[in-house]
Amino acid sequence: MLYEFETTLFQVEHLENFPSLKEQPFLYKQRARTLLQQLLQKTLDPLQLAIIHYQLGVNFLNCKENEESRKNMAKSLQLFSQIEDIENYLTYIQSIYNHLGFLAINLDDNETGLAILAKAERLGEYLITKQDCEKRPLKIQGGFEKAQEFYTITLIQIAQARPTSKIKEKVAFHCGQTMIRQLKSKTYELRDLILNCISLSDYYSGLQNFAQAFYLLLVGEAVIPEGKRKKLRATLQMAQGRVIGGMMSYCIDCIKSNQQNDPTLPKLFNKYSITFEDVNVKQLVFQPSKTFDEIKSQFRQANTLYKKAMSLFVLDGFVTEHIQILSDISTMYRVITFLEPDPNNVISYLEKRLDLLLPVFNSINPKAYQEIYEKLLVDVAEINNELYEFIVKFNEIDDIQGGKSKKLTEKMNKACLNAIQYYEKIVEQLKLLEDNQRDQAYYLSIIRAYLNIAKAQSNYFSKDKKIKVTYLANSLNQYKQLAEFINQQNQQNQFQAELQMCEEMIYILPSRIDRINQL
Amino acid sequence: MSKKFECVRVVIRCRPLNDTEKKDGHVCIVNMDTKNGQVTVRNPKVADEVPKQFTFDQIFDTQSLQENVYNQTAHPIVESVLEGYNGTIFAYGQTGTGKTHTMEGKDDPPTLRGIIPRTFDHIFQRIENMAKNKQFLVKVSFLELYNEEIRDLLSKNIKNKLEIRENPDTGIYIKDLSKFMIENPQEMREKLLHGRENRAVGATAMNQDSSRSHSLFQITVETNEIVQGQSHVTVGKLNLVDLAGSERQSKTHATGDRLKEAININQSLTTLGNVISALVDNKSQHIPYRDSKLTRLLQDSLGGNTKTVMIANIGPADYNFDETLSTLRYANRAKQIKNEPKINEDPKDAQIRQFQEEILNYQLKVGEV
Numbered sequence: 001m002l003y004e005f006e007t008t009l010f011q012v013e014h015l016e017n018f019p020s021l022k023e024q025p026f027l028y029k030q031r032a033r034t035l036l037q038q039l040l041q042k043t044l045d046p047l048q049l050a051i052i053h054y055q056l057g058v059n060f061l062n063c064k065e066n067e068e069s070r071k072n073m074a075k076s077l078q079l080f081s082q083i084e085d086i087e088n089y090l091t092y093i094q095s096i097y098n099h100l101g102f103l104a105i106n107l108d109d110n111e112t113g114l115a116i117l118a119k120a121e122r123l124g125e126y127l128i129t130k131q132d133c134e135k136r137p138l139k140i141q142g143g144f145e146k147a148q149e150f151y152t153i154t155l156i157q158i159a160q161a162r163p164t165s166k167i168k169e170k171v172a173f174h175c176g177q178t179m180i181r182q183l184k185s186k187t188y189e190l191r192d193l194i195l196n197c198i199s200l201s202d203y204y205s206g207l208q209n210f211a212q213a214f215y216l217l218l219v220g221e222a223v224i225p226e227g228k229r230k231k232l233r234a235t236l237q238m239a240q241g242r243v244i245g246g247m248m249s250y251c252i253d254c255i256k257s258n259q260q261n262d263p264t265l266p267k268l269f270n271k272y273s274i275t276f277e278d279v280n281v282k283q284l285v286f287q288p289s290k291t292f293d294e295i296k297s298q299f300r301q302a303n304t305l306y307k308k309a310m311s312l313f314v315l316d317g318f319v320t321e322h323i324q325i326l327s328d329i330s331t332m333y334r335v336i337t338f339l340e341p342d343p344n345n346v347i348s349y350l351e352k353r354l355d356l357l358l359p360v361f362n363s364i365n366p367k368a369y370q371e372i373y374e375k376l377l378v379d380v381a382e383i384n385n386e387l388y389e390f391i392v393k394f395n396e397i398d399d400i401q402g403g404k405s406k407k408l409t410e411k412m413n414k415a416c417l418n419a420i421q422y423y424e425k426i427v428e429q430l431k432l433l434e435d436n437q438r439d440q441a442y443y444l445s446i447i448r449a450y451l452n453i454a455k456a457q458s459n460y461f462s463k464d465k466k467i468k469v470t471y472l473a474n475s476l477n478q479y480k481q482l483a484e485f486i487n488q489q490n491q492q493n494q495f496q497a498e499l500q501m502c503e504e505m506i507y508i509l510p511s512r513i514d515r516i517n518q519l
Numbered sequence: 520m521s522k523k524f525e526c527v528r529v530v531i532r533c534r535p536l537n538d539t540e541k542k543d544g545h546v547c548i549v550n551m552d553t554k555n556g557q558v559t560v561r562n563p564k565v566a567d568e569v570p571k572q573f574t575f576d577q578i579f580d581t582q583s584l585q586e587n588v589y590n591q592t593a594h595p596i597v598e599s600v601l602e603g604y605n606g607t608i609f610a611y612g613q614t615g616t617g618k619t620h621t622m623e624g625k626d627d628p629p630t631l632r633g634i635i636p637r638t639f640d641h642i643f644q645r646i647e648n649m650a651k652n653k654q655f656l657v658k659v660s661f662l663e664l665y666n667e668e669i670r671d672l673l674s675k676n677i678k679n680k681l682e683i684r685e686n687p688d689t690g691i692y693i694k695d696l697s698k699f700m701i702e703n704p705q706e707m708r709e710k711l712l713h714g715r716e717n718r719a720v721g722a723t724a725m726n727q728d729s730s731r732s733h734s735l736f737q738i739t740v741e742t743n744e745i746v747q748g749q750s751h752v753t754v755g756k757l758n759l760v761d762l763a764g765s766e767r768q769s770k771t772h773a774t775g776d777r778l779k780e781a782i783n784i785n786q787s788l789t790t791l792g793n794v795i796s797a798l799v800d801n802k803s804q805h806i807p808y809r810d811s812k813l814t815r816l817l818q819d820s821l822g823g824n825t826k827t828v829m830i831a832n833i834g835p836a837d838y839n840f841d842e843t844l845s846t847l848r849y850a851n852r853a854k855q856i857k858n859e860p861k862i863n864e865d866p867k868d869a870q871i872r873q874f875q876e877e878i879l880n881y882q883l884k885v886g887e888v
Contacts, residue, residue: 026614064613066841067564106841191667319685320818360687368690 005048008039012055016062026063033059047089050079054092057099070103094123094150098157105161117158124151145181152178169273172203176274183223184278194220194232198239200274210247211270211286214240218281234312238325241305245328248298249335251289256338260290292339299336303329319364323372326356330379343394347411350387354380374429381422385452388415392459399468399516402461409461419456423449443491447482447498454478454502458509468516476509528576528828529850530592531558533835534617535581545836549843551580560844563837573847581835585624588830589637596757596826597641600740603753605825607817608634609760611850612832613842621832622761634830635711635736635759639704642740656741658698659707661714664813665732672714672734673697683815689754691818698739711736733813734761760817829853 015032036056043049053076060069077096080089097120104113127147152174159171179196182188197220205213217240224233247269254260265288272283289295306325313321330353337349357380366373391412395403403409430446457475462468483502486495533549550559550570556578561570579588596606610618624633646655661672662681669681674697684694701707718734736759744751831850833843 064842065838067838106845315687317684317686319687363687365688365690368686368688 091146120154209271213243234309237309241302244302384415384419450482479505530577532579547835549835600755600757605756607758607827616832616834618832639707654743657701658739
């Protein structure tokens with residue numbers, strides 16, 4: 001019987017893995033099922049029955065017959081629980097719990113599913129601890145590796161059903177352990193491994209474990225054969241730039257809140273949870289930046305990494321990656337501006353951001369890259385807005401004097417006109433939305449755009465009285481139209497402050513126009 | 520022609536119980552209220568459980584005709600492609616739910632023809648009836664995505680893997696993907712059949728499971744209109760996507776190489792789901808296009824400037840309950856995708872504060888005068 005049992009299982013495995021036909025995708029699986037059902041009738045051995053029911057459970061799941069799968073898994077569990085040397089078959093129990101948990105969650109019964117997965121989790125922890133304590137291979141079906149694999153799957157399923165930070169931490173750790181095993185046994189697809197390195201890196205970056213995040217990316221790079229898979233390598237470099245940029249951003253936030261000397265920061269930045277012993281990559285140590293010079297150094301590091309990635313991710317061929325990198329660098333300039341004491345440098349950073357984004361904004365076909373185009377449109381509108389507003393303050397521009405520096409005033413005017421142009425484009429896009437698509441986000445966006453247009457109109461400077469008055473009059477009209485728009489759309493309650501702004505400007509601007517006319 | 524932003528249209532089609540199901544005593548657990556677009560599914564195992572209800576743009580019940588399905592789903596999309604826009608029709612649903620019947624149908628009788636053959640005829644009928652000052656060029660390509668690898672189904676060497684690239688002007692394309700000029704519906708159909716044969720042959724040769732791959736048949740229509748001696752070219756692209764059977768597989772049942780396949784096929788659909796979720800929830804700034812070639816290829820069909828319809832097929836029988844529910848949930852999320860430009864999320868208060876400062880400034884200046 002044992003011989004028949006084992007050969008049948010072998011045949012079943014073969015049939016389960018056989019490529020199926022499109023018209024009858026479950027044909028071979030159903031044949032496998034028939035063999036199992038026949039075998040069921042031939043044995044009374046509880047262990048064999050338990051295993052057959054388990055295999056049937058897997059088979060039914062493969063054929064998307066979830067209820068039958070659940071029944072067989074439950075039966076298998078019951079049979080295993082009656083076996084004396086169950087310790088040797090705990091990986092089956094793990095897998096059964098994983099299946100039952102998954103099936104329950106699939107039916108939206110998260111409570112039951114999570115309760116079952118909690119058992120799987122405890123069992124997995126028990127097996128891993130046992131291996132660690134006994135320091136010898138676990139004598140269980142599939143061995144310790146199987147136990148670890150199933151434990152990782154348990155955690156992933158729990159994380160999907162109930163994503164808490166505690167479970168995510170465990171999931172991340174065990175995914176890392178899985179990757180370590182894969183590297184050791186060379187059972188991995190390079191692309192999958194790299195993407196996992198990037199995903200895990202993103203996760204640890206989110207926890208400010210920047211050294212761990214960067215280390216994972218270096219491991220990814222180390223695994224790529226020299227001179228090959230350039231795109232993967234460039235993707236890793238892009239991710240590295242993001243980690244350093246993220247770290248820089250975090251350090252700036254600490255400086256802003258005067259926490260740069262917090263003694264826990266170095267420990268946070270350099271916490272390691274996953275190490276690949278078999279990969280020749282050193283664990284880095286990152287020092288939190290405390291001064292503007294140190295921040296600038298981080299900026300340069302990130303910039304260098306991004307530039308490396310961009311040498312492959314050229315615009316023609318890799319539009320999305322290319323623009324993503326430029327946007328990331330633009331964001332770094334935005335963030336670093338907070339610490340910049342020299343106003344001329346602030347202006348320079350804003351202009352630099354436009355230099356990065358405008359060429360690609362003007363190159364891409366809006367129809368082919370609608371989302372990217374719109375995001376860039378908003379970015380260039382807002383950067384121009386920020387630029388002219390900054391110059392108005394710094395250059396002390398008023399209606400009469402025009403500012404300390406003529407050159408800066410000219411810059412301000414150019415940015416002003418650009419802001420108007422781009423915000424008008426945004427309004428144009430928003431107006432294309434159907435009535436039933438116009439939600440609060442729509443109103444917020446369009447009202448903000450109108451306000452910025454009106455404001456920019458009123459800030460445009462010209463020594464020529466007539467031109468200045470024309471812009472002020474345009475601004476006045478814009479405020480009036482906006483007030484009318486808010487009232488017509490019944491948005492007075494939601495946009496009280498904006499409506500009040502409009503009313504105040506409508507009150508003030510005529511006096512301003514008169515003042516200029518009297519000059 | 521003004522550009523319009525639309526949500527992804529999601530329609531559900533339920534096939535009738537087949538003879539085998541009736542013979543085996545299976546019952547129908549799906550109720551289709553076509554007037555209100557509501558699909559209700561009851562749990563056959565739990566009698567007192569409240570049936571789950573979903574509402575969609577359109578639903579087609581077991582009596583729906585192929586012609587009606589085409590007219591109400593694909594027809595407007597094909598029309599917009601002929602006007603120079605992009606369109607995507609994809610079929611989603613587990614094996615055995617009538618996906619092939621919906622997309623292809625049968626040639627005989629002609630009333631049973633599905634979306635694809637009707638699309639072919641529609642394109643060429645319109646071309647024939649177009650104004651004389653318009654010239655058309657129709658091209659097709661056909662690719663398969665299996666295990667995160669793209670293959671050209673119309674190529675002499677189907678084993679070659681292809682790469683995705685992006686041109687700033689024309690958008691996403693597949694490098695070295697063959698394109699064929701087509702002059703009539705028959706030629707188009709021949710290409711489709713040829714690609715299918717290659718798919719089956721390739722699957723056997725590479726030990727692939729063809730029910731686990733996605734296919735994308737793309738029709739490009741270039742229109743050259745001469746107006747006052749000037750040439751105006753518009754290009755419309757229609758994607759006909761046949762998605763692999765709907766998946767929400769546990770990874771536990773797959774072992775070895777199949778685990779990787781399951782993860783990748785799952786990843787394509789799961790990531791598609793992630794893309795959908797990310798777009799809908801608006802919580803995630805990062806749209807994970809990078810993770811799956813399928814979502815990358817359909818990048819501008821989800822949240823982009825493309826008319827998209829997803830036709831989700833379901834089975835009516837009690838034993839399909841789990842997968843039917845899964846399909847409906849997935850379709851439910853898909854219908855919430857919308858596309859609109861959003862101003863960056865600057866703190867509202869900061870802007871108001873700036874305005875207030877400015878007003879105060881003006882008031883002071885006016886006061887000076």
